[in-house]
Amino acid sequence: MAAASTRAAALLLTVCFLACYVSVPSLAASEDFLQCLSTTSIPSQLVFTPSSPSFTSVLVSSIRNPKFFTPTTVRPLCIVTPTNASHVQAAVLCGRRHDVRVRVRSGGHDYEGLSYRSERPETFAVVDLASLRAVRVDRAAATAWVDSGATVGELYYAVAKAAPELAFPAGLCPTIGVGGHFSGGGMGLTMRKYGLSADNVLDATLVDANGRLLDRKAMGADLFWAIRGGGGGNFGIVLSWKVRLVPVPPTVTFFDIQKSVDQGAVNAVTKWQTLAPALPEDLSIRVIVQSNQALFQSLYLGSCSALVTTMSILFPELGMTRADCREMTWLQSMVYVNSGDTETPVETLLNRTTSLSTFTKNKSDYVKKAITKDSWEKIFPWFNKTGAGIIILEPHGGKVSGIADTDTPFPHRSGVLYNIQYVAFWTGNGTDAPNWIKNLYDFMEPFVSKNPRGAYVNYRDLDIGENTVVGGVTSYESGKVWGEKYFGGNFRRLAITKRKVDAGDYFRNEQSVPPFVSRK
Incomplete structure (x- = not known):
């Protein structure tokens, strides 16, 4: 019994x-x-x-x-x-x-x-x-319709070939699909000048949970707001996006300057934190920390001579000279940032394949108060540990921080100095993931944003929470655990919009926005 x-x-x-x-x-x-x-x-x-x-x-x-x-x-x-x-x-x-x-x-x-x-x-x-990957450029109107299945590389290539004086602000990895990239915001090296990808979306076509094909007017203000930064796979299937193209000069300048700890990397990164968000909007400098070194990578929408002058005044610690400059077209710069070779043909942006040889894990943070030099001296040794990966520091400020936190679902604007992306790499059978990334993420908690500790939805991370389903729909309370990290106070509006357009929660996954259900 x-x-x-x-x-x-x-x-x-x-x-x-x-x-x-x-x-x-x-x-x-x-x-x-x-x-x-x-x-x-x-x-x-x-x-x-x-x-x-x-x-x-x-x-x-x-x-x-x-x-x-x-x-x-x-x-x-x-x-x-x-x-x-x-x-x-x-x-x-x-x-x-x-x-x-x-x-x-x-x-x-x-x-x-x-x-x-x-x-x-x-x-x-x-x-x-x-x-579904067509890109249709209207040079006279400085706009384009781009299908969600197109990659960022395909978008860049099509725009530059149709209108060399125009570009689009988006990410650096050419194989990213624009559908997911735009849906989560879309950070890149020109966001300080022109904002996120989502900030430059003018219209869209979407198939909703009832199978209807909607444009901006038909979907209404709340749904159009939600798809521009509220994360992919939540509200319907966006088929295409009308985007605003932005002007770029005939020549842009790129540089890579690497500093080891012995060469002053700690001092340079410490200063970079408050300098980079306040630089002229035409200039963006990001940092990649790996091993015992910091790589300062910059895109300047202008000539080398002007950049050298600016850097000598504002950031002499890097010791930049004309020899560090790589002048090229904007399209070539999107190839160079990945290849490091000025001879790589721009047609490589059309390659959609990537290697499946390396396992990865990613996490993210936002920094609102500069980390002290003493703390950076404790952070750098983490990159000599077993299984160490890299971190990428992306500066905010400029246009991306000048837009109100509530204008789109992407809330990481006013007061944000920079984003941190943590990346771990490993090979083998995939089961021996290093503890390095989790341990470093835990170590960084005192130094990053709080209440909530922010995260970027395009660097999706299931460690920060997963949905549970109750009564056939995703629990709003379980969604808040991770959702407020990605979207801050905008999460509630996203959930209310979800209830309006997909109350039955048809489009859902382990981190999809739940339909809002008020607590009695």
Whole structure:
């Protein structure tokens, strides 16, 4: 009798766990979903199931981290590769009808892989937007429509070829899909001059949870606000974005200056913290700390001679000379920052593939009060420890900090000096992840933003919290744990918008915005 009671209790606990965390459609529902897709406008060659010969290659095509491609990875029921809006609408409508959720992938750079895998047992499909990648430039209006499946590199290349005097403020990694990048804000080396990518979005087309195709006017002010920095995969599937292009001079200047600790790296980084956010907006200097050294990397929207003069006055500690300058076009600078070679052809920006040889883990922070020199002297030795990776310090100030914290969901503006991205790398079988990144993150707690400790949603990190599902929808209380770190006081408005546009929580993952439910 006691054994039977124990088994019953265990079974009840298992059922409760599943009810709280996942909703797994039946096998029949999954088959009905696939059958539904076959009756829509989606050609069969655009739907890949695990039995399809090309399933693995399509799945891997946008995986950027091999730790999310293992035998235990929860993989999708199928991958839909739409070539027009009606295909996306059909996938959403079939999913709603047969209780199969879809996850959306544009470039696959989600640091936790949530655009194509699940942390928990779940039946889901992936809508992979890689075939929706057109860039249509209106040179006269200084605008462009760019599809979500285009990469940042493809966007840069198309704009520069159509209008060499124009550019777009976005990130440095050319294989990032613009859909996810814009959805989370979009930081880059020109954000101090022109703001984030999301700050320059003028319109968008989106398929909502009811399968409707909406533009800015149809989606309304709250939803248009939410998709410009509120994180990808939350409110619908954004198919394309109308963006404001920005002017760039014929020649820009780049420099890389490396300082070891013995050469004054600690002093230079200490000064950089308050100097970089206050520099002229045409000048951005970021820092990469690795081993015993700090690499100062700068993009200046102007000539070398003017930059040398500015640096000699404002930042003589770097000892910059004309020999450090690399003058080039803006497009070439986006190649150089990744290759370090002025001879690398700009066509490399069109390469969408990346290596799957290195495992990574990323975390992030925001700094509002400069870290003291004494503290930096304690931080630098962390980069000589076993398993040490790097940190990247991105300066704010200028336009990105001049926009109100509530104008978009991205709240890390006024008072922010810089962002920290922590990156750990390792090889092997993927299970021997170093403790270095977690331990350094814990060590840094006294020095970074507080209440909440901020994080950047485009550097997604499941360590800061995961959703639970109660009564068929994501719990708002569980979402607040991580959501207020990414979005601060804007998280509540995001959740209220989610309730308006997707009350049934169709678009959800382990860190999706929940529909707001007020506490009685």
